[in-house]
Amino acid sequence: MTAEVLVVGAGPTGMTMANELRLAGVSCVLADRLSRASELSKAGGLQSRTQEALDQRGLLEPLLATGDYPVSTAHFAGTLLPLVRTRHQFPWRSLPQVMLEGFLEKHLAAQGIRIRRNHELVGLRQDADGVTGTFADGTAIRAQYLVAADGGRSTVRKLLGAEFSGRPGTATTVAADVRLSAEVPMHTITPEGYRAQVFPLGVDAEGRPLRRLVLGGPGWSLERDVPVTEDEIRTGLKTVFGDRVELVELRYARRITNAALQAAQYRHGRVFLAGDAAHVHLPLGAQGMNAGIQDAMNLGWKLAAAVRGTAPEGLLDSYHAERHPVGAAVLRNVQAQSLLLDDGPDSAAARSLFAELVQVPEVQYLLDDMLSGMGFRYAMPGSEEHPLVGLPAHDLGPELRAGRGVLVDPGRRFGELAARWADRVNRVETGTEAMLVRPDGYVAWAGAPDGLEPAIRQWFGAPVG
Template identity: 90%
Template sequence: MTAEVLVVGAGPTGMTAANELRLAGVSCVLVDRLPRASELSKAGGLQTRTQEAFDQRGLLEPLLATGDYPVTTAHFAGNLLPLVRRRHRFPWRSVPQVVIEGFLEEHLAAEGIRVRRDHELAGLEQDADGVTATFADGTAIRSQYLVAADGGRSTVRKLLGAEFSGRPGTETMVAADVRLSAEVPMTTITREGYRAQVFPLGVDAEGRPLRRLTFGGPGWSRERDIPVTEDEIRTGLKTVFGNRVELVELRYARRITNAALQAAQYRHGRVFLAGDAAHVHLPFGAQGMNAGIQDAMNLGWKLGAAVRGTAPEGLLDSYHAERHPVGAAVLRNVQAQSLLLDDGPDSAAVRSLFTELVHLPEVQYLLDDMLSGMGFRYEIPGSEEHPLVGLPAHDLGPELRAGRGVLVDPEGQFGDLAQRWADRVNRVDTGAEAKLVRPDGYVAWAGDPDGLEPALRQWFGAPLS
């Protein structure tokens, strides 16, 4: 079998990548090692920037129409940030990962891309022209490029021998999707150092609230592959909450580690690491899933241009240059949250001080920029000269649904120039200020008219004429 791009891993990252490749007109094969979709919501929230990206693809409204996904309040290490609840057009929402995966899989199937399940990768070779992936059943797929979205234990990453460094896991905790008998605080730490966090996961088909429970503490760490039982969860609840709450239903459970690791390089020749294959950390604020979706949004259109032969020099390398710093920033804030939740006496003192600081509006806004994905700015040429360049174009929606670049030209002064890239860039006359927006929704140029043509060449390659 051949394909222009092979995507390994059918989680939110892999399926977003497949959708971006589809929009770029690229043939894509999407495989996953599991025989069926996972039942565990490894993440439970859609941050603002991800919702904005889905809206720009026309996916947000139909996704939210599939159920009741309430607006929730952002938090940092369990400290609520109520002042930012309605700060953006798309506030944080509680949407379980299993819902997102199911929605994206149905969307892709309707567009002719079906997940090929039970495909366990066994071998990987690449040469100057492409990549050959072989699977445990002896089949092989040849592609021009490969996207590794196969999770924190990525087989692709291991076959590449890619450097994956940082802090290895020192303990495990339990993460479970549950129904509980009563409401409990978002974060609870006992005097003995046992801790639990409880976050909303929306409601089930009968309208009953689901929650993500994580807990751990002194002596609780187990080998990661040891199954989690209902009795263990009941014991954990009693240890932290006493008799205040009981387990009503266990949907799914697993063990997670406090590892904080990142790939040194996101690009390895014709193979690209994305999502948890590129960065792993504790699942605070669903940042791993959201960062993975943004990885895929950044990479997909660039691979499309490379396959079509329109990619300018350095475009594929810009994936690592732009997304690696974002992944590193996410790891830093998750490690900071982990320290705030630690059971040591020094952590308690820091936690007390932080609880006072987090009441300040400036602190809440800073943390919201960090957690929502809205504060990340790519180092694009011109970003040091214009406040829009490198940031998302928040005022665009339907204009980006085709997955093409957009030149916002409200005064109609760039028509002749835009025509030279008309096969890759749409021109619209709406908007308050002229700007060039990449297919992933980030502003690539604004301001000096003389900078537009160089920006078009940098991001979209040579013109038609």
């Protein structure tokens, strides 16, 4: 069996990658070791930048129409950031990962892409021309490139022998999908350091609200494989909330660690690591899922260009150059949050001081840019001087739905130049400022007219003919 790209892992990262390749007309096989979709929501929300990217693909509105996903207040280590609630066009939303995965799987199926389930990768071989993945059932799939989106315990990463370094897990907390008897605050920390985080997970088949509950505190850290019991959940709720709330139903529970690990290289020849295969950390703010989706958005169009033969030199390497610093920044902020959430007396003092600092609006804005993904700026050699370059382009809407580059030309000055790249870049005459936007929604050029052609060549290669 052959494909232009083999994607291993059908979570949000892998399915986003498959959709990006589909938009570019690139064939892919999307394989997953599970026999059916997971019922576990490892993440519970969508950050602003991810929603913006989904909107630019025409997917956000139909996704939100599938359920009730309320706007929530962002937080840093349990300290709420109310001033940023309406700062961006798309504020943070409570949207369970399992709902996003179900939506994306249906969307891909409607486009003719079906997940090959029960496909466990057991072997990997690459050469100068492509990659061959071997699966447990004896199936072999040959592709030009392979994307590893197979999670924190990535088989692909292990088969590569890729360096995955950082801090291993030193403690665990409990994460559970539950029904509770009453509403409780989203974030609660007792003076003794016991803590609970509660996020909405939509409703069950009977319309009853479900919640993601995270519990931690002194003496709570047990080995990751120790089963979580109902009695443990009940004791935790009573410790944090007293008699205000009781456990009605426990749907699922597991222990999560505070490991903070990142692949040293995201590219290994024709194999690329994305999502949790490239970076793992304590789940706070759904940053892992959102970073993985952004990994796929960044890499998808670049792989498509390589398959088509239009990729300029260095384009595939720019994936690691751009996304590795983002992953490292996410790990840093999660580790800082983990420290603030620790149950030691020094952490309590740090939380108290931090709560005062967060009252400063500029501090909330800084944290919001960090958590939402809106503040990450890619280096664009030769064009960094302009304040828009390297940042997401907002309000383009339908112009990016085709997954192509966009030249915004309100002054109608660049029609002749744009025509030479018409097979890769759409030109629109709307907007107020001329800019070149990559398929992933980031501004690659704005400002001096003589910089446009070098920028197009840098990101989209030589013109045809």
